[in-house]
Amino acid sequence: MVNPEAHITLAVDVMGGDKGPQEILSGLLKSTSFAPRDLKYLLFGPENELNSMLGDNSDWRSIPHEVRHAPEVVGMDEKPIAGIKNKKNSSMALALQALKDKEADAMLCCGNTGCLMAGGTIRLRTLEGVERPALCTIWPGRERYFTLLDAGANPHPKPFHIVQNAILGSNYARVALGLVRPKIGLLTIGTEEGKGNELIHEAHSMLKDIDGTIINYAGLIEGFQIFENVVDVVVCDGFVGNIVLKACESLSKLIGSFLDEELKRNAIRKTGALLSMGAFRSLKQRINPEQFGGAPLLGLNRNVIKAHGSSNRNHVSGAVKIALDLVRHDILGQMQDDIRGANELLRPVPLNH
């Protein structure tokens, strides 16, 4: 077990982001403002390329690091399992290996999500008693942030997986949002008992069984309540979660483009927009909060953080902060205890045994 006060090592896949390794290095540099002095990065990428970049920039060189040669890169279009299996010397595969070998306490990656999820599941193991990992995202709500999972790791969950997601998400909300007893809601299409589908009915009943002991279950919620902070953790299957996440992301971009077009339509509107510039900047930051630049893949026995492919340096720095929080709060140990407790309540013999 990592001692949270001792030094922390992060394995970073420097090659995955759309904006190139420079942006990721700038994000790590930015993180020095809050990172502990003895934090160390293992930088995975082609040795020559990375060394030449670091040689040219004394700021980047000042980041406590060690370059680890990884000659291959997993592309954004590669298929999940093939991508990770065919490229054993990729920055992603080698960073996962370092994490597995406990050379690092957490891994950060802006690359191909499908390959990272497949690689994480294949190379690392899940927590004892956990069957499938879940991708956990943080979203802006009306009054405060909330988490939603699963955002796409497991598109065909069993009710038991949904229950485990609730436990994993609850732990993450404690660490990332600083909540003591996060309220959990199960996403469905009508809050009357009987509505929804079989998966919802069974998961709802099991969630009620562990309410009050393992989690704080607030019941069923509908799509229109997601952003209203009715709950702190929105639990859903990976099929629904992925579609809602992507639809909402693309809707906010669309609204942004519409607003931009409308404000440029004539000189008066343009003048008004100049005066209100600060409002649009704050709006953008509220909708796309850079401090939560990473989404952990929860349920694995190591900390894996996925950042968006299009992450800028601020998002990367946000993802580093999340990685540090996960390690310092020993989220793995906490989740393991809760999963064990829930498995005892729900099943006479826990899974994976």
Next chain:
Amino acid sequence: MVNPEAHITLAVDVMGGDKGPQEILSGLLKSTSFAPRDLKYLLFGPENELNSMLGDNSDWRSIPHEVRHAPEVVGMDEKPIAGIKNKKNSSMALALQALKDKEADAMLCCGNTGCLMAGGTIRLRTLEGVERPALCTIWPGRERYFTLLDAGANPHPKPFHIVQNAILGSNYARVALGLVRPKIGLLTIGTEEGKGNELIHEAHSMLKDIDGTIINYAGLIEGFQIFENVVDVVVCDGFVGNIVLKACESLSKLIGSFLDEELKRNAIRKTGALLSMGAFRSLKQRINPEQFGGAPLLGLNRNVIKAHGSSNRNHVSGAVKIALDLVRHDILGQMQDDIRGANELLRPVPLNH
């Protein structure tokens, strides 16, 4: 069969909207600008109340109408089947009955969606060969409008229902959006073959079988493509569709509130906002298009149009326009032909026979 050039009669549940019968009557009045002169409304609600309202307002009185006494109202919180079965004398139940008895060519309702869907399915019949109706919504995309169905009528569809939804939605996109060969997309979480779930795989394969003859199938699409006008008809199951619809509606409201708050934060921003006022008004209209104030429940053998509970007079007028379009284009006949054709291609013996 209704002659589209002859007079059209619309049955209107005047009691369902959140803003009261006055707003609905104002919407009908507004519709006189585009409605044919011999359009007639059957107004369902408590006789005394409606007659007194109409007596007080000569504009409303000028709407060609006939008051039909309905002493009961289905409330917004009533459960789907109980609501419609227990209130046989409600404005909703009696309007459905008039539609069934062919006293009206279409029915318009701003009330309880669940009760309307249950009532429509129980009281009316489905088109020959159609198993389950679907709620079809129109959304604003980057360049143009598109349709999405099912928005919640059938949360546990079989693959065959998804295929029928594609056919129903294709017909609606022709009528409402004026498209000749609407492009159909099936919503999933990854466009590689093999991703998604069983429902997606089977529906995808059947959709390919009727591509080019009955529909114009463009294949699988992901959540981030919904608003990008990659396709004109987004097909999904009612569970996903309902959650995405409600999440997106509530996200646009949230962004609107955030924008409003930010613009009011100081005097300079307020001045800017005053100058750019027109931009915000246009933005609102682009995101919440009033001309598409109604969503038809497709697959029934009569035209039922659901308008939002919070509809204002412009939305009601938009819903009237949709009702007229459906009747004039004989969408029921068109859908029936396509469903028959698809059933012949996909199954040796059509359903419901």
